[in-house]
Amino acid sequence: MLKRKIALFKLLGFTVSLDVSWGIILFLVVWSLAKGFFPSYFPGLGMQTYWWMGVIGAIGLFVSIIIHEFSHALIARKYGMKIKGITLFIFGGVAEMQDEPSTPKSEFLMAIAGPIASFTLSILFGGLAQVAETMKFSLPVIAILSYLSMINLLVAVFNLIPAFPTDGGRVLRSLLWWIKGDIHWATQLASRISLMFAVVIIFMGFMHMIGGNAIGGLWWILIGSFLFFAANASYQRLLIKESFEGKTVRHFMNTTPVTVPFDITLQAFVDRYLYHYHYKMFPVVKGGKISGLITVQLLKQHTHEEWKHLFVGQVMEEPNPSNSIASNTPIDDALNRMNESGYTRILVVEDDRIIGILTLKDLLEYIALKMELETIP
Numbered sequence: 001m002l003k004r005k006i007a008l009f010k011l012l013g014f015t016v017s018l019d020v021s022w023g024i025i026l027f028l029v030v031w032s033l034a035k036g037f038f039p040s041y042f043p044g045l046g047m048q049t050y051w052w053m054g055v056i057g058a059i060g061l062f063v064s065i066i067i068h069e070f071s072h073a074l075i076a077r078k079y080g081m082k083i084k085g086i087t088l089f090i091f092g093g094v095a096e097m098q099d100e101p102s103t104p105k106s107e108f109l110m111a112i113a114g115p116i117a118s119f120t121l122s123i124l125f126g127g128l129a130q131v132a133e134t135m136k137f138s139l140p141v142i143a144i145l146s147y148l149s150m151i152n153l154l155v156a157v158f159n160l161i162p163a164f165p166t167d168g169g170r171v172l173r174s175l176l177w178w179i180k181g182d183i184h185w186a187t188q189l190a191s192r193i194s195l196m197f198a199v200v201i202i203f204m205g206f207m208h209m210i211g212g213n214a215i216g217g218l219w220w221i222l223i224g225s226f227l228f229f230a231a232n233a234s235y236q237r238l239l240i241k242e243s244f245e246g247k248t249v250r251h252f253m254n255t256t257p258v259t260v261p262f263d264i265t266l267q268a269f270v271d272r273y274l275y276h277y278h279y280k281m282f283p284v285v286k287g288g289k290i291s292g293l294i295t296v297q298l299l300k301q302h303t304h305e306e307w308k309h310l311f312v313g314q315v316m317e318e319p320n321p322s323n324s325i326a327s328n329t330p331i332d333d334a335l336n337r338m339n340e341s342g343y344t345r346i347l348v349v350e351d352d353r354i355i356g357i358l359t360l361k362d363l364l365e366y367i368a369l370k371m372e373l374e375t376i377p
Contacts, residue, residue, distance in 0.1 A: 012074070016066060016086045029061060030054040032304055033147070042143040045110045053140050053211035060148045064121050068155065071117035072110055072167075079106035104178035111170035118156035125149035163197040163227045164190040198224045244331040252331065252363060253348045253356030262286035266307035266315065271293060281345040283354045284316045292316035293323055294346060325358065326348045334358060 004299070009155060010016070034054030041216070045053075069086045076083050101107035129145035159167040169190055177187035205220030260273055260282045272281055281295045294316045302310060317323065322341035325334055327348050338346060338360055348356035 026058055026062075029058045033057045037147065038143055041146075042139055045139065049140060053144055057144050057147050057151075060144065060152055064118065064148065064152050064155065067121060068114045068117050068159075071113040075076070075110045075113040076101075076106075079103075079110065081106070081110065100176075104174045107170055107177070108174035111167045111174065113157050115156040118152045118159065122149050122152035122156065125152060125157065143229075156333065160269040161197065162190075164231050166194075166227070169194050169231075191231045194227060198228035198231060200224075201227065203277065224231045241332065244335075247331050248327065248357075249325055249329045249331065249334050249348055249358050250327040251367070253327065253358045254362070255356045257283055257354060257357035259283045259285045259354065260312055261290050262311070262313040264312055264315075266299060266302065266310050266312060269312050270299070274299070279345065281343070281349050283357065284312055285354065289352045290319055290347065290349055292318045319349060320348060323347060327355060328352065331363070 030051075031054070033046075033049045038050050038053050038057075040346050044366065066086065073083045073086060079101065101110060125145050125367075126149035129142055129149055132142045132145055160171070162168045162172040163171065164173055164187070172193065173183075173186045173190040176189055177183050193217065200219050201224030203224075205217045205222075205224060208214075208217030208220055211217075258273065258277055258279070260269055262284055263286070266271075269282075273279075281293055284291045284294050291313060294312050297306075298317060322337065323343055324347040325337060327350060334346065338344065344360040346358045347354055348358055
């Protein structure tokens with residue numbers, strides 16, 4: 001889901017992005033505020049006023065979620081955890097951590113920072129609403145401040161539900177981790193508890209739908225489904241991290257990669273290599289040294305007629321940090337590199353010579369075997 005995002009701005013070293021799914025929740029929030037919440041609790045205003053209140057209320061929610069996630073990110077950075085950025089998506093927001101917490105204390109403080117920020121915002125907006133009412137401000141101003149106080153309280157309470165990987169689930173895992181000193185056991189137990197919560201939430205959604213509240217029930221089902229899959233994914237990420245602990249690219253690379261000569265035509269490359277081995281990327285060598293790589297994407301930039309006279313060395317991509325890597329690089333870093341570059345095959349290069357190739361397929365097969373043997377029973 002978080003792949004389809006648009007960078008909005010950068011603040012305090014963190015890039016804030018918007019997932020395309022946020023458009024769905026933004027419309028629903030504005031619509032529900034303008035057509036439901038504000039007319040019900042603050043009657044007597046015009047429809048145009050309600051729509052403007054809905055837009056401002058949604059913007060206030062938007063800012064509140066950013067503050068919530070920034071609280072996580074700042075504490076995480078203080079304890080040495082890498083945060084790639086902050087992304088707003090259909091279920092709220094997420095601080096994209098590249099590292100797991102190293103201690104129960106760091107996880108607890110990082111996790112609890114978000115709900116504390118939301119509770120603080122709730123108190124702040126509630127106080128401002130009281131001041132606005134005392135000073136006889138207009139009803140729309142009082143209504144918006146009251147809504148922001150209420151919604152931040154709900155955000156704080158929801159995030160404290162012990163359903164991993166929500167804030168409450170991470171607080172639960174940090175306590176379990178602290179009690180036994182075993183993050184694997186803590187994650188497994190926290191994930192099991194989260195799965196039970198998710199099933200209960202999905203069941204409640206179906207009950208709402210049966211009771212006639214189709215839209216509300218659908219939201220419960222969506223949230224429960226999200227928690228269900230997120231809990232499984234979080235446990236699996238830990239297994240992956242443990243599986244690759246202490247391992248480098250050298251442990252998983254293919255030491256006998258198929259290489260392509262620098263001076264053959266594209267047509268010869270297609271006939272002798274592409275159709276024979278079915279890989280989408282091949283290392284290109286010249287005089288025993290690595291020159292670059294040739295991919296299907298690069299090939300498709302030229303016509304079939306050009307294939308007959310263009311040489312591989314003329315269209316190849318030169319080695320660079322996104323397509324090549326050292327053999328002593330940790331596998332976690334290699335996976336991050338693949339994720340960022342989009343490459344599923346990376347050259348392993350030392351002293352201008354190719355000594356291997358790392359493929360996502362090999363890593364996934366290894367991970368799949370670990371998942372089969374160690375997944376949550």
